[in-house]
Amino acid sequence: MKLDLTALLNKRMPKADFDFTVDPSSVEGAAGFPEDIALTGDIRVCGSITDNNGYMALEATVSADYKTVCDRCLKGLTGHIEFPFGRIVRVSASEDGGEDEDELLYVSEGGIDFDRDVIEELSLELPIYHLCSEDCPGLCPVCGKRLDGSCVCEKTKETDPRMETFRKLLDKMKE
Ligand SMILES: [Zn+2]
Ligand SMILES: [Zn+2]
Structure with missing residues (x-):
């Protein structure tokens, strides 16, 4: 103008x-x-x-x-x-x-x-980097869902005892 x-x-x-x-x-x-x-x-x-x-x-x-x-x-x-x-x-x-x-x-x-x-x-x-909130958890690299509870990948990994046994086994093999 x-x-x-x-x-x-x-x-x-x-x-x-x-x-x-x-x-x-x-x-x-x-x-x-x-x-x-x-x-x-x-x-x-x-x-x-x-x-x-x-x-x-x-x-x-x-x-x-x-x-x-x-x-x-x-x-x-x-x-x-x-x-x-x-x-x-x-x-x-x-x-x-x-x-x-x-x-x-x-x-x-x-x-x-x-x-x-x-x-x-x-x-x-204008800001170059945009966040919906300071502590935005981001997306799950496995399932692509937002890591705010809607993704269960991390939970399954932690609570599955078979995964834990398998991991220990892998560690032993490395030794
Ligand atoms: Zn976000
Ligand atoms: Zn996930």
Whole structure:
């Protein structure tokens, strides 16, 4: 979305607030966006730009909801992410304050459009590893069921006395 900054640039206002959303469908196919994550609503961008004698700073909070799957048990899960987003806004590229290019946004035709920057930063902020819970037991390598009691493989192994005898026998053979 293009944010109109004419009032700020004409010094009629020292501060411009904004609150808008970015359509997640514009994220599809965005370079570097994690493939295992699907956004479930609009990306919200809320903040303000303040003008301090020509030095314009943008400060915002970006938030989004998403769904993905647990890396251990493949159960579907939802998540919420919120992170601070900051940039320095420049009217022209000729000003040089020695800042990192990635930290800058340039005004074009009286406004700025930084949807792409928001999407890029979101893709970096999203967690790489997802767990349905801290102590997710994962899946049984034998039967593929979630190791939360629905799998009986481990139990049978432990309680079957014949298996125990067999194991002792194997140990003896190794000696
Ligand atoms: Zn899990
Ligand atoms: Zn099992």
